[in-house]
Amino acid sequence: MNWTGAVRTMLVCAILIVLHYTLRPLLAWRASIDFLIVALLLGSVRLRPGAAAVYGFLLGLVADSIAVSPFGAAALAMSIVGFGASWLKAVFFADNLALNGFFLFLAKWIFDLIFLIVGHRAIDPELAMQIFVWSPLAAAVTAVAGVLALSLLKPLMEVRTT
Amino acid sequence: MATAARYGSRVDAGLLVGCVVLSLIAVVLKDEDREPVASALRRSVVAPLVSLQRGAERWRSAWVTSEQRQLVADSGAIRGIKEHALLVENEQLRKIVGLGSRLEWGFVPAEAVHSAAPSEDVVTNMTLTAGSVAGVQRYNPVVAPEGLVGVVQTADPTMSVAILYTSPDFRASAMSADASAFGIVYPHTGRGSAAYMLELRGVPTRVQLKPGTQIFTSGLGGTFPRGITIGTVVSELKTTEPWTRTYLLRPAVSPSRVTTVLVLTAQRVTQGTGNVWGVAVNADSATRRIAAANDSIARQAALIEAQARRAALDSVRRATIDSVRRSLGAFVSPESPDSANRASGILPGAPRAPVQRRDTTRARRDSIRPDTTRKSPT
Numbered sequence: 001m002n003w004t005g006a007v008r009t010m011l012v013c014a015i016l017i018v019l020h021y022t023l024r025p026l027l028a029w030r031a032s033i034d035f036l037i038v039a040l041l042l043g044s045v046r047l048r049p050g051a052a053a054v055y056g057f058l059l060g061l062v063a064d065s066i067a068v069s070p071f072g073a074a075a076l077a078m079s080i081v082g083f084g085a086s087w088l089k090a091v092f093f094a095d096n097l098a099l100n101g102f103f104l105f106l107a108k109w110i111f112d113l114i115f116l117i118v119g120h121r122a123i124d125p126e127l128a129m130q131i132f133v134w135s136p137l138a139a140a141v142t143a144v145a146g147v148l149a150l151s152l153l154k155p156l157m158e159v160r161t162t
Numbered sequence: 163m164a165t166a167a168r169y170g171s172r173v174d175a176g177l178l179v180g181c182v183v184l185s186l187i188a189v190v191l192k193d194e195d196r197e198p199v200a201s202a203l204r205r206s207v208v209a210p211l212v213s214l215q216r217g218a219e220r221w222r223s224a225w226v227t228s229e230q231r232q233l234v235a236d237s238g239a240i241r242g243i244k245e246h247a248l249l250v251e252n253e254q255l256r257k258i259v260g261l262g263s264r265l266e267w268g269f270v271p272a273e274a275v276h277s278a279a280p281s282e283d284v285v286t287n288m289t290l291t292a293g294s295v296a297g298v299q300r301y302n303p304v305v306a307p308e309g310l311v312g313v314v315q316t317a318d319p320t321m322s323v324a325i326l327y328t329s330p331d332f333r334a335s336a337m338s339a340d341a342s343a344f345g346i347v348y349p350h351t352g353r354g355s356a357a358y359m360l361e362l363r364g365v366p367t368r369v370q371l372k373p374g375t376q377i378f379t380s381g382l383g384g385t386f387p388r389g390i391t392i393g394t395v396v397s398e399l400k401t402t403e404p405w406t407r408t409y410l411l412r413p414a415v416s417p418s419r420v421t422t423v424l425v426l427t428a429q430r431v432t433q434g435t436g437n438v439w440g441v442a443v444n445a446d447s448a449t450r451r452i453a454a455a456n457d458s459i460a461r462q463a464a465l466i467e468a469q470a471r472r473a474a475l476d477s478v479r480r481a482t483i484d485s486v487r488r489s490l491g492a493f494v495s496p497e498s499p500d501s502a503n504r505a506s507g508i509l510p511g512a513p514r515a516p517v518q519r520r521d522t523t524r525a526r527r528d529s530i531r532p533d534t535t536r537k538s539p540t
Contacts, residue, residue, distance in 0.1 A: 021211045025218035026225075050174030057181035064188070065203035066212060071196040072188025079181035083174070118189055 009046055012153045013039040017059075019149075021066070031137035036063055037108045038146040040078055044085040056082025070119045077114035081107050097147050104146040108139035251421065257307035258422045264438045268430025270296045272322075274311075274420050284357040285417050286329040288312070292425060293320040301385055303426045309391030309414030309439060310334065310379060311423055322425075326417050327392075328358055336362055336392055337380040343369040344380055347392055350410060360393055360411040367405055371395045377411055378439065387431045391439045 020035035027033070040059055044052035059082075060075030067074070085107060112135035120127050188196060204212055262269065272292035276285055292298050294317045304311040304324045312326040325332055327349060334347040343365045350359035362377055375395040381388025393411035401408045426435070 017211070018214060021215040022218045025215055026222050028222055048170065048174055050170075050177030053174070053178040053181045057185065060185065061188075061203065062208050062211065065200040065208050066215060070189060071191065071200055072185045075188060076182060076185030079178065079185060083178045083181075087174075 005046075008156055009043060012156055013043050015153070016042065016149065017062075029141070031134055031141050033145040034108055034111070034138065034142045035145070035149070036078075037081070037111055037142055038104060038149055040082050041085050041104060041107055041146070042150070044082040045089040047086055049083045049086040052082040052086035053079045056080070069115070073115050073119040074111075076118055077111045080114060081111045084110070097151065100150060101143040101147045105139045105143040108142045109135055112138065254307075254419075254421055258424065261305070261307045261424060261438065265424070265426075265430070265435060268427045268433070269305075269424040270298050270302075270427065271422065271424055272296075272298070274324075274423050276418070284328050285326060287315065287323055287325050288417070288420070290314070290322045290324055290423065290425065291320075293318045293322050295319045297427055298322045298425050299428055302428065303386045303390065303431060304423050305390055305426060306415045306420050306423050308416075309393070310386065311415050311417070311420055313385060314425060324423075324425075327360060327413060327415075328417065334386055334392060335380045335382040336377050338369075338371055339376045339378060341380075343371055344382070345406075345409075347377070347411065358413065358417065359396070360413055361399065362395070362409040362411055363406065365407040365409060367407055369407070371398075371407075371409055373397060381434065384431065387426065387433075387435045389435055389437065389439055 016035045016039035020039070024032050024035065036059055040056055043055050047055060056078035057075050060072075060078035063069075063074040063078070064071045085103070088103075113131060116127055116130055116135070188199070258271065262271065270292045272290040275289040275291065288311075290298070290304070298314055298317045300314055300317050302314040302317075304313060310327065312324045312329070312332065314322050315325045316323045327334070327347070330349060332347075332349055335344070336347045337344045345362045345364040348361045348363055350356060350361045352359060362371075365371065373395050377392045377395065379386040379388060379390040379392060391414045393413040396410045396412050399408045399410050
């Protein structure tokens, strides 16, 4: 990835992070869009797995510091998701919108799974409801929004699949 | 090359492990230990994002608040409209109840459902929610508290259709309030608001009606009873008829405001409605009724007065006789009938309230009033 591509990717990630803290509170949906996951995947597929893990860790720290959730849970989940995304992109990632959507869905659900289990520290019906109902819904919404955002921001960034 | 790749993989794995370990440490940290770290992040690197989120939440809160205010305002407006509609309906129902209580009998209450076709400019008929089962028959008059509405055209078992006074088929024999002018009421052929006006045709030329004169049904023809308000004279219309006059009438009833009506039965039409709508022509009969009632009251009062006078004289006469007997030493029965009480309706021997008995051992001269003994009963 050359410098221009890196700057563009950083710019798009910054836009997505800003959207996460502006559009999401405005919408206030029960199953909300997670623009941080979109930004994480967008950056991770362009980084080495180790760097992606660090990127995820930093994004997670930002999320943890603002949210009221247990500190470190988002950092752990995003580190794993970022590393996995960067590692898996070498296996099957391609410039395909449907695949990108599925990738986003999977990433968001895994993130929620780790985040909720680490954050709750106890299995109860509410956690199960969150994992099997609200998390898939949020993952689907995030996948749709992520695909839309990537389509809109495509001219701004250089897509590299190798 | 392979060595570099292996090295890179180890670095990646190491970084991942490092991030995971740091995250787990952050998770297991106590609140008092992790809060300074989070607070430092919020104050430094994440501060712009915090302010962005706060601003967005403020916007959201303002939007929700304004939406709630709008909803409250809308609810208030809707409540006000409903309240006004309820007030109007309540007033109409009160009037209908008042009309029903004045009529007392011979009517069928019904709700009026307006059924104007889209092509019609003027509402000419309405569906009533009462039919032949309830006693509604064809040609029964349909009335409202304000006056005449129309006449029943068809009567089904559970519903009926009435033509309004706006219908081209509507006719009614009418007269002025003082019964000086008679004529036939027709619907006025006009457009717009004039389509709801009426015409009083066939009024003799010698009779001139002033604007504002009230017009009532005359009772001629047998369809409508005498005395239902039709409307008021607005002006005279110029026609080619030389011997008769035609007047434009403003109807007493507005069809669009009629929601509940009364259908007068045939028997009621035959026997008349009396002074229900306050027509002056019925005043003579009302006056007769009042005079008759007054006479009967006067008769009853005179009768009571005569009875009371007779009873008083009877008591005085008996008291005089008793006093004379006592003065002569004769026996006076304590159970002597009391004519005053008899006159007042108390039977002899019936329990009575204790009365302060006067002293009867000594005859009192002043107890005999010469003016009452000498006078003869009138």
